[in-house]
Amino acid sequence: MNKPSLSPEDLMAMMADIGGRTDLGPIVAELETCLRDTQSFDPLRLAATFGGLLTVPELQSNCLRLEALVHLTLAVGDGRSKPNRKIVGRLFEEAGQGRIGFKEDPAEDIFVTLIVTPRGDFRVLEGIWESAGFYLQRIVNLLELLPVGDLANQLREPVYALLRLSDVVCQRASLARYQLGSDKRAEALPASVLNTVSTWAEIVSFTEADFKEHGIALEHLVAFGFPADQRARLPTRRLEILLWSDFRSCIAMASSASFCRRRPVPPFADSSLR
Template sequence: MSDEEDFFQAISNFIKGKGGPPDAHSAIVSLGEDFDPEAFAPPKISHSFKEFGAEYPVVRNALKKCRFHDCLAILSGMTTLPELQSNAYRLDVLIHLAFIYAKGKNRPQPAQIVAWFNQLDKGTCGRQEDAAEDVFVANVTFEGDTNRVFEGTGEGNRFYTQLFLSIVEHMPSNGPYLFLKNAIRAILRLSEVIADRSGLPAYCVGETVPRAHIGKPDQNFLSEMRRRVIFSHDELASLGISIDDLAPFIIQQDSIPNLADFSMGHTPLEAMPITPSKDGVIVFLPACIGLAVRHFTISYCLRTGMKKEIEEALIRAYIAHFANEGVLKTFPPPLQTQRIGNQTIAQLVKEIDSGRYLHLLFVFDNFDRFEDGSFMTSNDTDADSELIGKCINHAYQGCSAKDGFREGLTIIVPCGWGRFFGAGLQENPDHWRSEMIPSHDLLTLHHTPAFCVLDLLKILDARDRFEALGFGFIYGNGLLNLYGLLIVTES
């Protein structure tokens, strides 16, 4: 690569979170001349699918000439390729664009599929793709059966889905609950069969770095992609699945006339990842099956007036999960919850070293505002921030009053269902720190053989020393990210 290409690659890496910010001096040295920084400003990011269609007009116009079901089946099958795990973003965009524009009569050709994929490496899609951060496929259990689900790009997908499966499993198997259970059982069965057709073992890891381009596939590629995600009526019957059972997850191409106005991560397709075909159905977003199960369960309970019941059931599921799995190398007694207004918390305080205290603060999310935007909503950040601040101060007062107190750490553990959880953390008391870590990351640390609770203090001590020297840290994935860095540097 030339010096100029190196420079642009550095900018690309920074935009994708893979490097530090470029500075003007480095740019001048790389290019050998002065330049206007505004000239290197990245183009505007597309958000709605209307904007994606405008950004990629060649792809949009080609899709208009192609048959919907053929485009959808091929692109959906490509999401099951482990070598394209880190390209999930652009494949999801292509699938949504196919839903909006593919209304022609031509069958897409291999060269077209390759060209569409490769063109999306430029602009928004290429910039939004990042390295895969989870396994490609994972197991969930429901009513004694194990099924493989695709992790997709949703953080903690398998973890949250399993929590909801545990909730539904404990519901009665009659009346309105039977409809819920039959639907979930059916879509999980399809997920398992897709993973089997694709030859994907549980917990396999695909390509962890996004591919910029792919080459022309062999002549069997298109038929193989279709085979993975299309189910005929006869195949459904042989699996013991009825269309009625799948109905909550089925959507027609023209069901959402304003689909182009939606944005990635907030579309009806993600909650309904199946569409009817001439002879059966196509599972066009296999990686959204876990999210679809959660969305359907929450929606069904809210629609039938069971908001309080599903919130209480989620809390019980978390308590049972931590009791069975343990927390940070310990197996404490079942968490005792506290209800404060509209919020529910649980707390544990433990001396982990002489004079050093760990305060675990579990904050349980509710389903307020779910109907306003489902997984794109967030918790009540103001109320939760205030409560978290009071809990930290209370823990500090109790621990700092003890003889030999040296320091303390509060780990805030959001116990949610997959939406964003935010909190503005106040300034900590002297000799006290606070960090937030999602429940599934907490369990990952717990199950990491080499992990020791005191490692948390080591990580934060090292970070604070670097920051005191003027270095900044960007770690979007939180403490687990920093612990991974610790492992790499010490190995």
């Protein structure tokens, strides 16, 4: 399929959002037909599949595309069908042929960074952000300087809950600290990924028993709770970073939205999405 030509208006719009944010509205319009075909799929399963693909080192430079697809499939899906290689591969390829594809840049840092704390070390995916681990480490160091007390704990405990969640995801994906990713932008998903498409959601899916096993208290994630009634508004947002989980099937992944950056862990069961 030939890539669509850009009109002067499209070019100006792309230049306007070069600063790191991407409006999802025009992307929804570009992918209208493909997104319509996703409505029969379970939104959590499909979004979780793309969330799982964020743990594939070879797809590091496709981070922006995958984050957008997590965002949009969570918003649009309204059925119960399980993701298959056809819809996942098609969404990935078509998303790369428009604005998102033009904005994909080679990754500027390692794939997996390490955050060192008094409570242990935690692996974190850097995505495409240069020195993301450096700045996150400084924030954690600052939290550790706060005096002991209830107020400081209210800030520290949710942060450590998210760090533990991130480390477990990396463990499930067999990712090592300081692991390199790829600076090559993939046009299509590798056959090895498509052939195992049913397994990727498992990497970022958690039961309450899983949380308990890894010492993650659900109440520490509530502070980041994303309201289920905001789901339909996701396509109107701008791309940022999202880490979210469903309290029943408990999905955790990376995605995108400025609103979700503030409240990135939606505490809803999948029944509330219907």
